[in-house]
Amino acid sequence: MTELEFDYLRAYLKQRSGLALTPEKRYLVESRLTPVCRRFGLATLRDLVGTLKVARDSAIEKAVVEAMTTNETFFFRDRTPFDLFRDVLLPQAMARRAGQRRLRIWCAAASTGQEPYSLAILLQEAGVKLAGWQVEIVATDLSTEVIEKGKLGLYSHFEVQRGLPVQWLLKYFTQIGEQWQIAPSLRSMVDYRPLNLLNGFEALGTFDVIYCRNVLIYFDTPTKADILGRLADRLGPEGALLLGAAETVIGLTDRLSPNPQHRGLYGVAAPVVRAASPVAPPVSQLRVAAR
Amino acid sequence: MTNDPAETRTCLVVDDSAVIRKVARRIIETLGFAVTEAEDGSDALLRCAEAMPDVILLDWNMPNVDGYAFLQALRQRPGGTGPKILFCTTENDVGAIARALRAGADEYIMKPFDRDILTAKLEQVGVVQADAA
Numbered sequence A: 001m002t003e004l005e006f007d008y009l010r011a012y013l014k015q016r017s018g019l020a021l022t023p024e025k026r027y028l029v030e031s032r033l034t035p036v037c038r039r040f041g042l043a044t045l046r047d048l049v050g051t052l053k054v055a056r057d058s059a060i061e062k063a064v065v066e067a068m069t070t071n072e073t074f075f076f077r078d079r080t081p082f083d084l085f086r087d088v089l090l091p092q093a094m095a096r097r098a099g100q101r102r103l104r105i106w107c108a109a110a111s112t113g114q115e116p117y118s119l120a121i122l123l124q125e126a127g128v129k130l131a132g133w134q135v136e137i138v139a140t141d142l143s144t145e146v147i148e149k150g151k152l153g154l155y156s157h158f159e160v161q162r163g164l165p166v167q168w169l170l171k172y173f174t175q176i177g178e179q180w181q182i183a184p185s186l187r188s189m190v191d192y193r194p195l196n197l198l199n200g201f202e203a204l205g206t207f208d209v210i211y212c213r214n215v216l217i218y219f220d221t222p223t224k225a226d227i228l229g230r231l232a233d234r235l236g237p238e239g240a241l242l243l244g245a246a247e248t249v250i251g252l253t254d255r256l257s258p259n260p261q262h263r264g265l266y267g268v269a270a271p272v273v274r275a276a277s278p279v280a281p282p283v284s285q286l287r288v289a290a291r
Numbered sequence B: 001m002t003n004d005p006a007e008t009r010t011c012l013v014v015d016d017s018a019v020i021r022k023v024a025r026r027i028i029e030t031l032g033f034a035v036t037e038a039e040d041g042s043d044a045l046l047r048c049a050e051a052m053p054d055v056i057l058l059d060w061n062m063p064n065v066d067g068y069a070f071l072q073a074l075r076q077r078p079g080g081t082g083p084k085i086l087f088c089t090t091e092n093d094v095g096a097i098a099r100a101l102r103a104g105a106d107e108y109i110m111k112p113f114d115r116d117i118l119t120a121k122l123e124q125v126g127v128v129q130a131d132a133a
């Protein structure tokens, strides 16, 4: 692959998925796109670039973009964001929504489903309290391949052992040969949809909680800032945004501000003093179970 | 992570396969544990009598005293309820997992395992800090 071809692919990926590749990531492009070449009967990366340049073949375009995404994920990843959901965000949102009895949660880069299903498990565990509530988990991702896997909810024994307590494996999964499938009651809680965060997502409506974890790290600063601003628009006034451990809003947008009590948790920045809600105590008054 | 020897956590790896013990030792040591090994349940009981570990990675099928018998004997000893028990076997069916939990295992690891799984399970039983891993 020549310098020019690599530059073409970098620009191509940046435009399609937001992926910002530094020049050192050449090896990554080679190792991930060589199998794509093989799949489409192309001899070299040069042929692939040639094809992308001239042909409008959406199958190849999609394969190139999806091959370059990192889909690594696991159940209850980093744990704290999920403890926070159970102990702070869920009780708060329930107090706020006691009238409507309706909750909306969005996993904005859901990958193969471990993140939305972790939340579904916590919601199921909170069962009695949520009886009569309408809870919706919207799970989106750029890659249709991971979405299909998420819908199926079928995981290898490696996947179910990363982060998922064994008691919940027994309680919520069925063994199918070497694999484990999540219960239909949990699968039906998650609504999977393909979505590129570079495109508009106003149509999704507003959410009480948004998980957008471990995806912004792949983007450049203007892209991050743009997406964060639009995520802020999708949050209700007291909504919560959770980012990955290596991600922040600081220096990117003033629409969102970090919660001083909880790392990784962000809220809509308040321009003026807000009236205290009579039912929902502020985050600062709720304790997170010490771990 | 601290280097204070008084703070070093200990893990006992019990498995009749020297290969498995070696693989597990290598992974667990990089997480900052001092690792001891035993090749069956009776050997493991001796190790626990010398020093009770913080966590035990316990194979189920072993000659002489197997994992199940070891766990029952351990829990009756003074201090024997202290160690976290990670059962670790090639029997990956629901029945075997449920049996291990009833026997008092804190977690269950299906073989083959890798570094990520072992780390995740040690985090889950609380002997490794999630943020430190």
Ligand SMILES: C[S@@+](CC[C@H](N)C(=O)[O-])C[C@H]1O[C@@H](n2cnc3c(N)ncnc32)[C@H](O)[C@@H]1O
Pocket: A016, A017, A018, A069, A070, A071, A072, A073, A074, A077, A108, A109, A110, A111, A112, A115, A140, A141, A142, A143, A146, A195, A196, A197, A198, A212, A213, A214, A215, A244
């Ligand atoms: C590393 S995974 C993170 C999964 C999960 N949120 C977690 O933290 O474990 C990143 C996901 O972002 C998706 N992704 C990458 N670019 C995207 C884009 N422009 N729009 C939507 N999803 C994207 C990838 O397909 C991948 O599944």
